[in-house]
Amino acid sequence: MNAQKGFTLIELMIVVAIIGILAAIAIPAYQDYIAKSQSGAGYSEVSSLKTGYETQLNEGKIPTKLSDVGITAVSSTVCDYAINAFTATSGQVDNAITCTLKGNPRIATKIISLNRSATGAWTCTTDIPATDDKFIPKGCVSGTAAKGSIVAL
Template identity: 45%
Template sequence: MKSMKIVKKAQAGFTLIELMIVVAIIGILAAVAIPAYQDYVAKSKFAAALAEVSAGKTGVDVLMNQDPNAVQADVQSASGLKAASNTCSSDTASAANAGVVTLVCTINGGPATVAGKTITLSRTGAGAWSCDTNLAAADKTKIAGTSCNGS
């Protein structure tokens, strides 16, 4: 019987088509992941700003129980809002008029969909709070959800 020699050839690397397939897969994943990540960052920036300005409601409610016609400086102080922070470039509170107060946060930084937009918390004389924002109509539901939709 003749002996056959089996020659093993070591694989030298990836073929061009294999590399092209990998690059195509990475491209498809990036095309889906980047917009989803931008939405996530915008939502988190908006939520942080809303949490910051919402923290001022308690102090304002306490002040309105004592003086429903407090001046702006007193309302600003009672809210505990800073003039500027990493989240909001300006937090302002209006002077009270029969218990009616407005707290405003202008979002500092973040994606273009939320950068420079405002969150406005409004208090009625009866003490009910409502939230509104100047996000684009298409972004309100996607970013703000039901937390701040003008109601």
């Protein structure tokens, strides 16, 4: 007799079910990973602008546009940037430099904001809710963050 070789329908259905279960677990985890990395990249990009802001302050200038702090574009693939000029002689300003995140729907339109105290200390706040703390970059706290008002180059 000639023996048949191959898979039965039930064996194929079991394999498809296993793949479906793995995909149902992996896809949300991957989406969360992407959102976390995008918020971290936004924090990294906006933090790099502190040096330019401090340079302007030390030279006695008030940064009024993004090019003053060393950025040549209002937008990147990660953020839309904005800047608030300080009015106090100490250089203190809330939401000095802000990044409105793009990308994953879990973090899109959320804001990462850098604030400068009168003593020159920088803090980071974000409007990513504390319930989504896995998306909040290290060094930032959930709180009130508002978009900066000046976006001119």
